[in-house]
Amino acid sequence: MPDRPSLDGIEEKWVDVWDESGVYHFDRTRERGDVFSIDTPPPTVSGSLHIGHVFSYTHTDAVARFQRMRGKAVFYPMGWDDNGLPTERRVQNYYGVRCDPSVPYDPDFAPPAKPDPKRQVPISRRNFIELCDRLTAEDEKVFEAIWRRLGLSVDWRHTYATIDADARTAAQRAFLRNLARGEAYMSEAPTLWDVTFRTAVAQAELEDRERPGAYHRLAFHRPGGEPVHIETTRPELLAACVALVAHPDDERYQDLFSGTVRTPVFGVEVPVRAHRLADPEKGSGIAMICTFGDTTDVTWWRELQLETRPIIGWDGRIVAEPPAGLETEEARLAYGRLAGATVHTARERMVEMLRESGDLVGEPRPITHPVKFYEKGDKPLEIVTTRQWYIRNGGREAELRGRLVERGRELTWYPAFMRARYENWVEGLNGDWLVSRQRFFGVPFPVWYPLDAEGNPRYDAPIVPDESALPVDPSSDVPPGYTEDQRGRAGGFMGDPDVMDTWATSSLSPQIAGGWERDEDLFRRVFPMDLRPQGHDIIRTWLFATVVRSEFEHGSVPWRRTALSGWILDPDRKKMSKSKGNVVTPIDLLEKYSSDAVRYWAANGRPGTDTAFDEGQMKIGRRLAIKILNASKFALSVAGEDAAADPAAVTEPLDRAMLAALAEVVEDATSAFEGYDYTRALERTERFFWDLCDDYLELVKVRAYDSESPAGASARSALLIALSVLHRLFAPFLPFVADEVWSWWQEGSVHAARWPEAAEFRSAAQGGDPAVLAATAEVLRAVRKAKSEAKLSMRADVERVMVSGKSAEYARQSRADIAAAGRAAALEFETTDEAELRVEVTLPAAAE
RNA sequence: GGGCGUGUAGCUCAGUUGGUCAGAGCCCCCGCCUUACAAGCGGGUGGUCGGAGGUUCGAGUCCUCUCGCGCCCA
The missing domain is CATH 3.90.740.10 (Valyl/Leucyl/Isoleucyl-tRNA synthetase, editing domain)
Structure with a gap:
């Protein structure tokens, strides 16, 4: 235990410790019932990580940590969404290139030393994709570092990217099965068309x-x-x-x-x-x-x-x-x-x-x-007749639409009203899901077309690969029964040139992360997942599409619950966005206030509620983290670091009252967490902790130092019990400081410790009444007020304290502690019928 | 135009099923060197709970209407 505890360097220290100990590793020997699995949203790596990400991912992490402490094997993977147009645009600007599929592959290609976005160098599709892969790999490292520093309890052995081979395989396999079952089809029809991106x-x-x-x-x-x-x-x-x-x-x-x-x-x-x-x-x-x-x-x-x-x-x-x-x-x-x-x-x-x-x-x-x-374009859409792939989504069939609405009702929504957004969307669909995109960096359709004698493709007779061959790239792989020299020739074949909509891949995130058809043992332990956290703005895309794919492939919902996070608003109540220039870089905040402090701010945002960006809350979070360090140091220095709490030693009414109040906090925080109300769990814990510091600690300070009497032992044991419980209650929110203080006196990580249960210390509370603590604290406040109004130090002596009222009897049980904390020479208690507690404080005449 | 959410002290927000619910923190003001913490501690000033009706013995808390803000969809 350090002499002067500090938050400096705490993130580096614990990130390394957690990585080495594997405390967040998923135990894949556990059965489905003992698992809590999370379908993590893969952030778009081509963008920058902003404070909104920190906000919502912290919510999920708090719940993950709670479930882990409750004894669940938490499956908490991380994905990267690198597939799609945002990455193409970033690569174009970053390297000063553009994809031109007519340019041949250049194995020695090097991007321009001085990229000029105005004069982009045309390069082959394969070169372009190589650059996409290169840049996204770098971006993903940066993202992972920030997530680790934020303290996400992700199992970093389970990561995926929406363009990696597993994701491509899953997306192509799912598509082939959709095709075989008639859930995917090709159609030539008027199509909404972006002329910029073509x-x-x-x-x-x-x-x-x-x-x-x-x-x-x-x-x-x-x-x-x-x-x-x-x-x-x-x-x-x-x-x-x-x-x-x-x-x-x-x-x-x-x-x-x-x-x-x-x-x-x-x-x-x-x-x-x-x-x-x-x-x-x-x-x-x-x-x-x-x-x-x-x-x-x-x-x-x-x-x-x-x-x-x-x-x-x-x-x-x-x-x-x-x-x-x-x-x-x-x-x-x-x-x-x-x-x-x-x-x-x-x-x-x-x-x-x-x-x-x-x-x-x-x-x-x-x-x-x-x-x-x-939504990503800046010219009005035109409508052009084109041949495109579609996946049925109920937009044309009332029966399927009704089934998908029903699936939505099987989910538990946090907050519940978000379900209305889903139903409104599904019921308002007016066509099937167009999944083909005329782009480059995406999952190709695993399809070829035979060319007839005139060299025209026969779209009605697509050739598909065997699932064992996946992933395939029809622009370089050859379909079964053909040879490469038949590509593009009459009587030969051509590959489908399109790629899938990025949602066609990310809608399979539970399958990709869970090992569908790749690691069936894993899959059956985690699917359907327990939780899908995401932003409410993508209910119509990601959430809905995932429900559709799961319905087709598994005939079930993909998860049991979904939690929709709100947005971060700037002080003018506007959504924070890059274009407004009001975005703050998360890493600066983490460094300025500490990760725990930023998490504290985030955890105060309720599910589904837009929240103001407020550095003031981060300051408060920082204060709380420091307070935990200091209070823990104090309690441990009084009780002795290696002292063990003895429930039987807790004999004083005030100590029992404190533990009884704590039991209520534990029960409340637990049920709040079970209902995904992490904010309430934090509020209750925080309230109790500050009151403990301000009142209880001051009241028992003197007594706890007394190593002779049973009353001293009672205080020390009660303190240690409370400390252990509070460290664990704070762990989901402030993981760094919680593990730091835990490590001063406990074995192992607090994050692997059992979530506290009231039953643990009920016997120590011995039927204590929280009213004793409340009344005692009220008397103490009155004494302080008298001193404060007399502009005296809190160390000033008090001649006499007279307490009367209905709860005077409660306060009387802490007579010695009040006398010690208030430095009162004489104390009198009179129990009356008056509801209000009356406290008269007499200061020495000289001090008036 | 339809759907959903929201409006409580200067600011950020709590206020479970209507009955100490008018609160917390920040800000501000006044104090205090109190050996866990001065990046602290104590105390205090702030609100007719958006507005108008209604139900009720009693309503931020339920109903109706209305105004403001936000989001989704046409």
């Missing part, structure tokens, strides 16, 4: 953003020539117009239904149709349907069985070839002015042409409206 995007990745736009009033022409006015925010799509639509009940357009009109400028004849989704209140009540301007167009196109005349290409530009229907020379010339232009330019030119033809009525009317974006 990839398809799923419903779950959409977000609406308010953008300026303008209503353009356009004149279409009836067969007789008289105009029909429509309003559109996307005049550039006029060439893609396939119909007009109005509400079936709209009186204004009854005569037009089942007739046709001609488009302005292009003179294409299009039908006028009726559909309930046409809003009579909006614009002129009649709209043009284009293939495709928005998702409503897709609905109309599908339900009204309209033609397809797409004009926007994968690059977001107007395609060179005019769509069907543009027959006249003028129409083709007009289209020629748009071909190759961006959407923005095309709109300007189209408006120009409409002005020339006189079909633009009035001036465009500026508005602000919500536009769909890919």
Whole structure:
């Protein structure tokens, strides 16, 4: 035990000790019932670890530590999400390169010494992936170091990355089984498309953003020539117009239904149709349907069985070839002015042409409206018809949807109201899950297609590998029955060029971490997992997708509980984010306040509740940690480090009262933890501890030094019992300081110790009444107040203390301790019926 | 527009099933060298619990309406 205990260097010391002792290792000999398994969220390593991560991972760690102390074998792995677009972008910027699959592999490639993000060097897909692997490996080391310093009790032998071979194997195996069972399918259909990243995007990745736009009033022409006015925010799509639509009940357009009109400028004849989704209140009540301007167009196109005349290409530009229907020379010339232009330019030119033809009525009317974006993109999404892979998720089948809602109800949600978010999402789905992405750094689809005699792929006859061959890369591996020289040749084969959505891999995190089909012995001990902690913003993606995959593969929920953490808000109540520049680096905070202090702040954030970033709370956490050091040192120096607590020696009413109060704290903290209310467990423990320091310790200080009397032995034993219990109660929250103080007088790690139970020290409490401690402390407070108001030192003598009231009887049982702590010469107690405890303190005349 | 959450001292937050529930910590003010801790200790000043109705003997605590903020979805 050091003379002057300190938090300095405490993290380095214990991180090493824990690593060497393996105290957090999962005992895989334990059966499922004795295991507590956690489906840890794999943080995106291409981003930086921010304070929000520290916040939520601390919550999980506290629960993991509690369960471990309760005797569970805790399966607490860590994953890294390195698969996907964020990593591609980071690699592009970091090395100044971009992936160009047409460039051949260069085994000697070295990235530019001075990366220039503006002039990225095109490199082969394989070189690009090598750089992704290299950079993510470095990032993961940094992350692990921070997690260790934060004190996460992860078993570092169990880590995974969403791009590693195990994850690729699991993702491909699950996909092949989905395919075989008909849960995955390929379809050519209108798809939300990000033109910057040139990839398809799923419903779950959409977000609406308010953008300026303008209503353009356009004149279409009836067969007789008289105009029909429509309003559109996307005049550039006029060439893609396939119909007009109005509400079936709209009186204004009854005569037009089942007739046709001609488009302005292009003179294409299009039908006028009726559909309930046409809003009579909006614009002129009649709209043009284009293939495709928005998702409503897709609905109309599908339900009204309209033609397809797409004009926007994968690059977001107007395609060179005019769509069907543009027959006249003028129409083709007009289209020629748009071909190759961006959407923005095309709109300007189209408006120009409409002005020339006189079909633009009035001036465009500026508005602000919500536009769909890919959440990681910065250009509006287009809708392009492409061939994509889908996994069923209930978006098209009520039966499956209902089953998935039911699975959600099998889960225990912390907090419970988060379940509503899940159900709202599932019930609002309008399509299956699009899982293919036209990107590079991801898990490839384990599929090849035969090429027919003309060299065209036969998508209806995909070739799949045997599961034993996984993972495969169809761009370099050869399908069964073919040779490499048949790649890309007529009569040969081609590999599917796409990769899976990153959620298609991370939705298998319980299987990947748990050893599904790789280590079945492990898997049956940990799956379904006990807990899925995660942010509430990814209920619709990660949580939902994981439920879907587990339903298909195992016919069960993937876990029993899920805990949704809140966000960290800056002092202005805004979500902290990099773009706002209000992010604080965790490592600086850990160094400034100590890991325990930062954990203390985090542990004060309740499940699902957004929490203010508050360094003040970290200061308090630091104070608490230091107090634990000092109070422990004091108690141990009084009692003797190697002294053993003897429950039978606890005889004084005040000591028994303290232990009885502590028993209540233990019971309360335990049930709070069982209900995932770690914050309450901490609050109760902390409250008790500070009161113990302020009152009980001061009261028994003198007596505890008395080595002669039984009263002294009583105090010392009670102190040691309380200390042991408190060290363990604090261990899940302040693991460093808890193990430090524990090590001064106990064998082994506090983190391997048994969680305290009231039964342990009930006998020592001997039916003690917490009211004795409460009343005694109240008298002590009154004495202090008198001294404080007289501006006296707490060491000042007191002539007389007169206590009366209902609980005077309780205080009387601590007469000697009050006299000693208050330095009171005379004490009188009068038990009356008065509810309020009255304390009269008489100070020596000289002191007044 | 629909769903969910939230609004309690200057700040951050507790307040289980309605009855010492008007609290804690921080901040601020006034004191105290008290050998565990001056990175400490003691004491004190702060609120008609967003607003309006209602149920009840009694409501931050239940109901209705309303205002503000936040998130999710259209």
